[in-house]
Amino acid sequence: MIFETHAHYDDEAFDDDRDTLLSSMPREGIGLVVNVGASLKSTAAGIRLAEKYPFVYAAAGVHPNETAELNEETFAWLRAQCLHKKVAAVGEIGLDYYWDEPSHEIQKLWFARQLELAAEVKKPVIIHSRDAAKDTFDIMTAHNAREIGGVVHCFSYSAEMAQEYVKMGFYIGVGGVVTFKNGRKLKEVVESIPIEWILLETDSPYLSPEPNRGKRNSSLNIPYIAQKIAEIKGMSYDEVVAVTEENARRMYHIQK
Numbered sequence: 356m357i358f359e360t361h362a363h364y365d366d367e368a369f370d371d372d373r374d375t376l377l378s379s380m381p382r383e384g385i386g387l388v389v390n391v392g393a394s395l396k397s398t399a400a401g402i403r404l405a406e407k408y409p410f411v412y413a414a415a416g417v418h419p420n421e422t423a424e425l426n427e428e429t430f431a432w433l434r435a436q437c438l439h440k441k442v443a444a445v446g447e448i449g450l451d452y453y454w455d456e457p458s459h460e461i462q463k464l465w466f467a468r469q470l471e472l473a474a475e476v477k478k479p480v481i482i483h484s485r486d487a488a489k490d491t492f493d494i495m496t497a498h499n500a501r502e503i504g505g506v507v508h509c510f511s512y513s514a515e516m517a518q519e520y521v522k523m524g525f526y527i528g529v530g531g532v533v534t535f536k537n538g539r540k541l542k543e544v545v546e547s548i549p550i551e552w553i554l555l556e557t558d559s560p561y562l563s564p565e566p567n568r569g570k571r572n573s574s575l576n577i578p579y580i581a582q583k584i585a586e587i588k589g590m591s592y593d594e595v596v597a598v599t600e601e602n603a604r605r606m607y608h609i610q611k
């Protein structure tokens with residue numbers, strides 16, 4: 356079965372058909388889904404989905420560009436959500452310098468605080484990092500990310516950087532970009548790291564793979580991603596699905 360490690364089904368893009376779509380997942384071969392928090396509101400909505408669907412887990416966290424909503428009070432609320440039994444990870448957290456809001460200093464502060472939170476609750480982290488390779492790596496190193504574990508999702512850096520993260524014990528999240536004509540860099544990443552460190556993800560509703568590029572994404576598109584990885588690695592499709600399921604279970608601590 357396919358383990359979808361990163362989706363946002365709380366997004367308004369799914370308001371018209373959320374329940375129909377999610378209910379169809381198990382019979383379409385999507386066995387597990389982690390709905391990832393991007394804000395306080397989406398964290399709450401993700402937990403509600405995880406409570407409703409046995410195959411859905413949630414991640415609780417605030418995306419770097421939303422960290423202006425964090426303060427001691429809201430952070431205490433977030434901490435309480437992390438203790439929920441269907442919260443499998445803290446995320447997505449990190450740095451995004453593509454957008455300058457809020458300031459880099461505020462992003463760095465709450466990235467560090469959420470890393471500390473993950474260490475405290477003993478759950479892995481889902482890292483979002485864009486145009487901030489060095490600061491992300493430095494903050495993770497300074498906060499003993501090796502002890503926390505997790506995934507660098509929607510990986511957008513070089514193969515060399517991917518190898519550094521793997522050395523740190525982090526998985527690499529691979530999504531629709533690997534199917535794009537201009538996705539050469541991510542293809543090199545997939546080539547250069549062992550399949551044991553790759554996770555399948557969509558980031559739905561964003562980043563639909565070919566041949567559905569530009570349309571709303573959903574976990575039902577994961578086979579296109581797995582097929583592309585199989586081609587790059589010279590493996591069978593079934594092997595890619597099976598190994599990445601094991602990887603995701605190991606990372607999220609979700610047993611069979």
Ligand code: NI
Binds near residue numbers: 363
């Ligand atoms: Ni995401």
